Amino acid sequence: MSHAAPHPGHRPGTPGYRRLNVAMLMAGVAAFGMLYSTQPLLPRIGAAFDVSPAAAALTVSGATGALAVAVVVATSVAARLGRARVMRATMLAAVAVQLLSTTMPTFGGLLALRVLLGLLLAGVVGVAMGHVGAEVHPDGLGRAMGLYVAGNSLGGVGGRLVTAAVADLGSWRVADAALGVCALAATVAFVLLLPPSVHGEDETGPRPHPGVRAWLRPQVLALVAVPFLLMGGFVAVYNYLTYRLVEPPFELSSAVVGLVFLAYLAGTVSSALAGAAADRFGRPRTMALSLAVMAAGLALTLPDHLAPVVGGLVLLTAGFFAAHAVASGWLPLVAGPLGGRASGAYVTSYYAGSSVLGAVVGLAWSDGGWPAVAAAVGATVLATAGCVAVVVRAERVR
The missing domain is CATH 1.20.1250.20 (MFS general substrate transporter like domains)
Structure with a gap:
């Protein structure tokens, strides 16, 4: 008579469970803060580049649209290279792109980097749920996913509030760069806290379709x-x-x-x-x-x-x-x-x-x-x- 192997995931109350929860909370804060950072700045961006409100809004919809399109590719890449590795790399690259976008002299350059930002964030947003589901024991899965979603909402409102507040003290570039610095701090915490996969080598490699x-x-x-x-x-x-x-x-x-x-x-x-x-x-x-x-x-x-x-x-x-x-x-x-x-x-x-x-x-x-x-x-x-x-x-x- 065979017995099913115990689930290897992090259980509530363990150090790994706490580290994973805080790491994914930081991931949500950084990713969604960057994704929506230009929304309160649209009038200023439109005035700075002399573009219409609809065109300025592309700095938001271009990023979210690119993210949606890239999710399928991101999950496939993460299945082969490892979820944790892909999330760390794409989050760090996304912060670099977000900070670089604040220096763009043309609207076309800004828009191109916002689209690239969305493509990179697919490696985090598109992979995070699957990572939590695979790494956490079912007894604590609901709480862990709830904390990740809490980070999403906190990042969404935090990004908007930071850029809106700083914009009154300077240009849209200063405001968006300030958000980038906050995202960098959250990303560093994410990279350092995210524990190794509980599946070890099983996290990577080709998977049957x-x-x-x-x-x-x-x-x-x-x-x-x-x-x-x-x-x-x-x-x-x-x-x-x-x-x-x-x-x-x-x-x-x-x-x-x-x-x-x-x-x-x-x-x-x-x-x-x-x-x-x-x-x-x-x-x-x-x-x-x-x-x-x-x-x-x-x-x-x-x-x-x-x-x-x-x-x-x-x-x-x-x-x-x-x-x-x-x-x-x-x-x-x-x-x-x-x-x-x-x-x-x-x-x-x-x-x-x-x-x-x-x-x-x-x-x-x-x-x-x-x-x-x-x-x-x-x-x-x-x-x-x-x-x-x-x-x-x-x-x-x-």
């Missing part, structure tokens, strides 16, 4: 669809709420509207809590609660009064990052032979949702204003709940 049937399992397809739906709806809320708040009856200044990104801090807390809750109470229950919080927050944004709108945005953000953390930690458990490739597909789906639904929901805004946007985003939350039901049913059958 999973068959089509591994991809066509309902639970895999449903979990890969979740980030597309969640991120698409979430980005749409932030995109079109900005337009709503500068129009009557709110008529807020652009500077005040920019403070809405502080709501991301709710996601920093909720993602860490949701990861721990998933380990303790189960992923289906935690996911259901997260989606309910999202729906409640969305409903609160409907009245034309600022207090409930802000409160609703905080709730929606908390629910989104909690659901994202749970789904991120769930996928490695159901992916089976897909391994890091499934995590790469998750990341691609995440950014595809941002691009596709973030734009498509604009049609709802043009035709029906905020109530139509809320209805469209509510439909994505409901569809996500359906995907969760598919995963639960398929796993029970298995």
Whole structure:
């Protein structure tokens, strides 16, 4: 009678588990800080290079688009060369490119380096989930993935706040370079703290390619669809709420509207809590609660009064990052032979949702204003709940 070998991953409470968690938190802070660092600087970049707002926005969308395209390649390279090695190398290279981009004398040069930045960050963002899933024991996987997602949200809001604050003291170049220095500090911590792979030599080398049937399992397809739906709806809320708040009856200044990104801090807390809750109470229950919080927050944004709108945005953000953390930690458990490739597909789906639904929901805004946007985003939350039901049913059958 054969016995399965014990899982070699880091267990909660061990030094390796703590080091890995802090290292991946730093990775999220650095990567997402750099990815979105130019967003608050778009007006200044546009004025400095005399380009339109749409052109200036390419410094953000060019980086995120390049990341989404490069994820599949990044996961394949990491499978052959080693995840830890690829993440360390690409993160250090990304910091160098980010700092170099602040010296570009032409807009074309800046844009080219922002695209290169996105390509390099695919070696971190596209590989990180698979690395955590492979290195952590299932008993602590939810908490570890929650902390990584917390780093993502912290980096996203931190990058925006650092560049926005420093920009008032100097040019956009000084502001973006200051963010680069912060990213460098986080990257050094990541490189030094990331422990060696628990799989040793098994982390590298050619891997057998999973068959089509591994991809066509309902639970895999449903979990890969979740980030597309969640991120698409979430980005749409932030995109079109900005337009709503500068129009009557709110008529807020652009500077005040920019403070809405502080709501991301709710996601920093909720993602860490949701990861721990998933380990303790189960992923289906935690996911259901997260989606309910999202729906409640969305409903609160409907009245034309600022207090409930802000409160609703905080709730929606908390629910989104909690659901994202749970789904991120769930996928490695159901992916089976897909391994890091499934995590790469998750990341691609995440950014595809941002691009596709973030734009498509604009049609709802043009035709029906905020109530139509809320209805469209509510439909994505409901569809996500359906995907969760598919995963639960398929796993029970298995």
